[in-house]
Amino acid sequence: MAQLALEGGQPVRPHAFPARAHIGAEEKAAVAALFDEAIAAGAGPGYNGPEEQAYCDEFSAYLGGGYTDAVSSGTAGIYVALRALDPEPFGEVIVGAVTDPGGMMPIPLLNQIPVVADTLPGSYNTGPEQVSSLLTPLTRAIVVAHIAGEPADIPGIMALAGPRGIPVIEDCSQSHGASLHGRPVGSFGDIAVFSTMFGKHHSSGGQGGLVFTRDVNLYNRIRRASDRGKPFALPEGSTNALASLNLNLSDLAAAIGRIQLRKLPTIVGRRCEIVAELEAGLQGLHCISLPPLLDGAQSSSWFLRLRYHPEASRVDKDTFCRALSAEGLPIMADYSAALPHLMDWFVNRRVFGSSGYPWTSPEYVRASVHDPNRDFPCPNARAAVAAHFNVMFHEAWTSADIADTLTIFHKVAAAYETTHNT
Ligand SMILES: Cc1ncc(COP(=O)(O)O)c(C=O)c1O
Numbered sequence: 001m002a003q004l005a006l007e008g009g010q011p012v013r014p015h016a017f018p019a020r021a022h023i024g025a026e027e028k029a030a031v032a033a034l035f036d037e038a039i040a041a042g043a044g045p046g047y048n049g050p051e052e053q054a055y056c057d058e059f060s061a062y063l064g065g066g067y068t069d070a071v072s073s074g075t076a077g078i079y080v081a082l083r084a085l086d087p088e089p090f091g092e093v094i095v096g097a098v099t100d101p102g103g104m105m106p107i108p109l110l111n112q113i114p115v116v117a118d119t120l121p122g123s124y125n126t127g128p129e130q131v132s133s134l135l136t137p138l139t140r141a142i143v144v145a146h147i148a149g150e151p152a153d154i155p156g157i158m159a160l161a162g163p164r165g166i167p168v169i170e171d172c173s174q175s176h177g178a179s180l181h182g183r184p185v186g187s188f189g190d191i192a193v194f195s196t197m198f199g200k201h202h203s204s205g206g207q208g209g210l211v212f213t214r215d216v217n218l219y220n221r222i223r224r225a226s227d228r229g230k231p232f233a234l235p236e237g238s239t240n241a242l243a244s245l246n247l248n249l250s251d252l253a254a255a256i257g258r259i260q261l262r263k264l265p266t267i268v269g270r271r272c273e274i275v276a277e278l279e280a281g282l283q284g285l286h287c288i289s290l291p292p293l294l295d296g297a298q299s300s301s302w303f304l305r306l307r308y309h310p311e312a313s314r315v316d317k318d319t320f321c322r323a324l325s326a327e328g329l330p331i332m333a334d335y336s337a338a339l340p341h342l343m344d345w346f347v348n349r350r351v352f353g354s355s356g357y358p359w360t361s362p363e364y365v366r367a368s369v370h371d372p373n374r375d376f377p378c379p380n381a382r383a384a385v386a387a388h389f390n391v392m393f394h395e396a397w398t399s400a401d402i403a404d405t406l407t408i409f410h411k412v413a414a415a416y417e418t419t420h421n422t
Pocket of ligand 1: 073074075076099100102103145171173174195196197207208209
């Protein structure tokens with residue numbers, strides 16, 4: 001048996017896996033063209049211009065029709081979506097436990113209490129049962145992230161929220177191009193938010209985001225919320241209609257996003273092919289498996305989540321992952337960085353100075369049907385993070401990269417595997 005690199009042997013993959021190289025000459029040319037126009041005109045490049053409009057129209061078409069506003073980040077998108085709903089202060093917003101901090105922090109910044117929903121057992125995504133147990137008369141909105149590219153049970157959550165008139169925001173930051181029964185994620189909720197920062201499936205340069213809705217009235221509110229309350233679609237003579245921030249995307253970034261959007265189907269398609277090949281090649285192993293997706297779900301695999309079965313191995317997940325890394329495989333052994341409610345800002349309630357607001361506000365303390373300062377243990381989310389690790393692959397991987405990945409898995413499993421998993 002080959003000696004593990006972790007124990008001094010030769011790594012399977014001494015040279016790095018390829019870079020994504022998803023930004024290229026076309027993006028550069030699009031930005032240069034905009035620069036040329038601006039120089040010729042002696043003005044701009046600007047924002048809220050034709051380039052952003054085209055990007056937004058093309059993205060809306062990609063989602064099957066609707067309206068899109070481009071914003072400065074995914075975090076800004078969540079802020080804008082909530083700001084557009086304009087909830088009365090000291091309500092509650094239910095949010096899945098596994099997300100980026102930017103998917104949760106806008107909630108208390110808008111004087112709403114984040115109520116953290118556990119995940120489905122064995123999943124990074126929350127589900128209807130978990131959300132349902134947290135509904136109260138104070139629930140103002142629900143934020144559902146599709147983590148890792150894997151669709152959450154958004155129809156189940158819509159079925160709960162719709163009859164109660166509770167708006168649902170889909171956080172699709174990690175799931176561009178994923179679908180459920182052929183319908184794209186982002187097209188189920190009242191509003192959908194996509195981060196387009198440079199590491200996402202498709203990007204608008206360094207930072208960016210998109211806020212999508214099928215409701216024109218909501219769209220107009222979204223536009224106001226992302227641009228200091230400007231009176232878009234309000235009667236002539238109206239002035240800025242609500243206090244908000246300036247969270248616009250620039251036209252230069254939109255030009256990059258338009259080119260990237262054209263590449264998105266190929267990017268997602270190639271990711272699906274790579275996962276299918278990895279899945280086939282991992283079949284014989286007992287200590288790792290691909291977790292099942294929901295019925296009818298097609299993941300767009302922002303990364304590949306794998307389950308570790310310690311009962312079929314002599315070592316714990318951490319040692320197994322260290323052995324994979326030592327062989328050269330890019331992985332994230334621990335996804336705790338996606339549990340924002342366990343972080344200092346949340347635990348210490350650091351939102352508005354040392355006041356503890358919004359949790360400690362008299363209005364909320366009076367109205368809350370639970371302990372206003374309660375914790376959210378989320379045992380399923382913690383167990384899912386403990387039981388899985390993430391392979392950080394991408395669409396530029398070649399057949400040789402896939403072959404090396406499988407060699408690494410088989411080498412490490414041969415060293416550590418004991419029995420069949422259950
Ligand atoms: C689920 C989720 N929500 C929100 C965000 C925030 O997006 P951004 O980094 O563009 O602000 C991210 C970023 O990775 C994310 O993964």
